[in-house]
Amino acid sequence: MHIAVCIKQVPDSAQIRVHPVTNTIMRQGVPTIVNPYDLFALEEALRIKDRTGARITVLTMGPAQAEEALRKCLSLGADEAILVTDKVFSGADTLATSYVLAAALKTLDARTPVDLIFTGKQTIDGDTAQVGPGIAIRLGWQLLTYVSKIRELEPAARHIVVDRRAEGGVQVLKSALPAVVTMLEGSNELRFADMPGMFRAARQEVQRWNRDSIGVELAQVGLKGSPTVVAQVFGPRPKAVKALRIEGETPDAIAEAFVDKLFADHPHLEDAMLEHLELLGQQGVEP
């Protein structure tokens, strides 16, 4: 079994500072980390490797310094690392990024067939959650997003069963392989690399692939291939909100006054509640 894990090197958002004069984000000197969601993806892949002896290839598209992030993955147990890097790739939005990654994954698949692609549900810097699905669409593979658990993985039977977080509950989905899985946060706990892993990561060569290695159309990569334009970046304006003091003689009276006030301000909430209560009534449930 061969698993590809797509990761991204991102600025540590906890340590980003805003320039006091120009109000722009100061990227210089901000430490970079592996996108935390991607580490859940890597750990899930590593657990499959522990069970089945799968081979893990980790790859990223990024500048030369993204090699650091790949080395971190090697230290944790990935077998191979590929840095997809080319100056024409810079300035890519999610469309161009998923195009390049899909091309790299096709190249990888042609060399050693890939059964599963893991990635985080989204990055902490872009927050779009589009690249994972973009890769699946471009490859024509099954897509499983927001996965919190791998229930079953049958390499021989070529299927996977996962828990997927959906609105209001959990979907248990079974899919054929190959598939793309985007992992949710908190789905596992990342391991601590052992010393041999640290040595391997420090010594192993990270492969570098450029536009020629993966055969891409120049019009579809980088800034050229990116229809998304960031028109403006601004912080949310603080709203002036007044605190309201609700008083009453008894706790019941306070609760009643509170609910009255709530419904008065949000009439649609009352409608929704009444509808729900009615439904419960029909089912014979005492509200």
Add this chain to the structure above:
Amino acid sequence: MEKFDVIVVGAGPAGNAAAYTLARGGLSVLQLERGESPGTKNVQGAILYADALEKIIPDFRDSAPLERHVAEQRMWLLDENQTCTGVSHRDARFSQQPYNRYTIIRARFDRWFSEQVKRAGALVICETTVTGLLKDDAGKVIGVRTERAEGDILADCVILADGANALLGERAGLRPAIKAEDMALVVKEVLFLPKETLEARFNISGTQGVVIEIAGNVTHGMVGTGFLYTNKDSIAIGIGCMLGDMKRQQLTPYQLLEGLKRHAAVQPLIDGAEMKEYSAHLIPEGGYRALPQLYGEGWLVVGDSAGFVNAVHREGSNLAMTSGRIAAETLIALRQAGKPFSAANLAGYRQGLDESFVMADLKKYQGVPELLHENPHILDLYPRFVGDAAREILTVDGAPKRDKQKKILGELARRRSLLGLLGDAYKFWRAFR
């Protein structure tokens, strides 16, 4: 199990100097650092002394991230009456290349230094804490134990560059625990100020920078000093005192720093600046008499971990780099001569240190920590007296100058007896000669 010629524990100035020199000398080197990357755990004022680094990387100026060269040094005595008495020295020759001292930001500088270490051929592994030393049955150090699984690594020699706390040597029984009396605690802030504002306030341009060393009652009578250094677009300000004093006086470091920042001489310089970073650090200031054993069977200790700090001149990183270099050169020479890294052979390290400014300066000031410890009034009475005397002599109030002079001397005699004065003068001369 992995084995190297030398394992260097720590990636500060001492560790980097050692690892770089060893790798260039052809030895196989593993450097272990507990921080995420070199520099993330390291704190300094920070002044870089070109000479020490030049002896390791002669062309460092071409690529190292330097903030400003030191064009002017001021020495201030500050006290609680908001007085500031001092001297300043600016010399146009300080602004002629090659510059002698620079302000730096350690997070950037250490990253650069580590890059040079890697290029020289050392294997650098971060995020890995060394928890202990491995010894053979005869007690010879043969490697290190890390916190990671399968974490034992062997080496012919281990260089302890693990910083001020020196926990490794203590745990391995190679040295006693450091006393609070010998340790200073320094707190520091980096305050952002637009370049133009900063240059106007300090009367500097280009890459010129100003260094202000501060003494006096801002330390509340405790043994300690403060500093203010200019970076490109920020100011590093800090103050530190002996840990033992702070404990006795129940004062916190940030109280001292807030006091310094509010002082009438300092406040206008930092007015409107935004704090970017704060940090604290221990500095081993016990001096020569507090030095531990510096080498043994299969091990050497360098930098802060060895206590190589010249507290009088506020130098440390240059002693650290120099000790790291000398340690490395000792090992390279032994390897070339085919000799083992035994304690008898490693005595060459001590000899190299003795022949350098490191030991010369430490020996010169060996009496100072004790002098200040036993005569705390020296850092309180005299600075205060200097301030009062200056005010008296500079106040033109119709009194004849001879009377003023008498008044000043009378005041001095009132604060300290003649015998006390003579005693202090003698002790001072002995400690600083």
